[in-house]
Amino acid sequence: MAPLEEAIGYKFVNSLLLAEAMTHPSMAYETQKPHFDNQRLEFLGDAVLQLTVTEWLYQQFPGFSEGEMTKLRARLVSGAALARFAKEIGLGQYLMMGKGEEASGGRARTSTLADAFESLTGAIYIDGGFDEAKKVLLNVCSRQLEHIANEPAEVNPKGQLQEQLQAIAPQSPIYQVVGESGKDHCKVFEVEVCWLEKVLGKGVGKSKKDAEISAAKAALEAKSWA
Template identity: 45%
Template sequence: MSKQEEAIQRLKVKLGFRWHNPALLTQALTHSSCVHESRGHGLCHNQRLEFLGDAVLELLISEHLYQMFPDRTEGELTKKRAASVCEPSLAKVARGLDLGRCLRMGRGEERSGGRERPSILADAFEALLGAIYLDQGLEVTRKFVLACLQPVIEDVVAGRLDRDYKTELQETLQQTSPEPLSYVIMNETGPDHNKTFTAGVIYRGQVIGRGNGHSKKEAEQQAAKDAFAHLGVIRAAVPKNGSTSKLPE
């Protein structure tokens, strides 16, 4: 038995249930680079399951926080949810499950450190949730999500996690103007299985921050972080009367 097969067996033990459709687990643990290098050959990568798992995760964490904090506002709950399900948080949980060692991926991606890349680990965790949801239903998925993310949520409540720059930037600027922020992917480079994204954060028609990352979420967080470096200039460019001034390029 290979080391990867041993890691998958350990994962099955941690999950604690028998799969009705084991192919879902295989798909959840298949990175797109594996499909790319094998030129298909009947393999399905995990991106569709990631899409589903992302939605299931947001629902379950929203429900948990709603019940956990009955007196908190919508904005406060949104901020806690964002910190709980952000890429670094999910990557941390994925490392605890040893998902990196379980993944099937292309040789090029593996050589470039893909098994430890936060974006890949976070996506794999979401794909695994999508597979569990389809195979076992919502209640089993809820128990698994809360068991995995409870330590993360405790860190969020205690303020021990990395800052969520997107939420903080939105809240800070809306103290001056109610106009919302928006994010745009300005550039993509690299092959499909190893892209680098460049994101821009736009406020009142101007790009106020740029950032790069191996996922769109990471690039957007870096763009928001970059905007904080210009926050004094941005505030000065938006008078309290709401008139528009030119923001930094």
């Protein structure tokens, strides 16, 4: 586990806590023997994460309302966000799990990685206290925290477009794929967004979702409905 400790910048006093944090519940299920797992540490780590992020947001955005900070916190502690943090420190490779769970892709599963990140946080909290846990979290999450600090408003072109259009008429914009190119593993989609039978914008992307966002951005820039 030494490389993991190096990656997070924290050396455990009690190495058993780290082992517990990295033990997936499938170990006990597969061996049919009593075995500790990381679920209790996950429960604790969730609370430490919530407090750390809440404190950071409170200090970073003194003018924000409770609702605004709640939305930002949700972006930072969502399962997808925690799994991303876990991947950045290579957490999946250190997990101890049953062969069946591993064979089914458990080592890279978003929920598993998110749970493990929470468990690791809980283990650091018990081993070194809140200040050490906070220090590790702020370090590991630094890039995302910096992004939030620079762009606190979540950019949602599709939502912005719908809001502006529905202020004029109740109909929602319609997105439709008008072209595809490339091989199966690297397709490029072309999408146009229409409203009241008028094309407002077109966009391309490596997924339909990305192409829709691109089309919405083009529509917002053109404002051809105005």
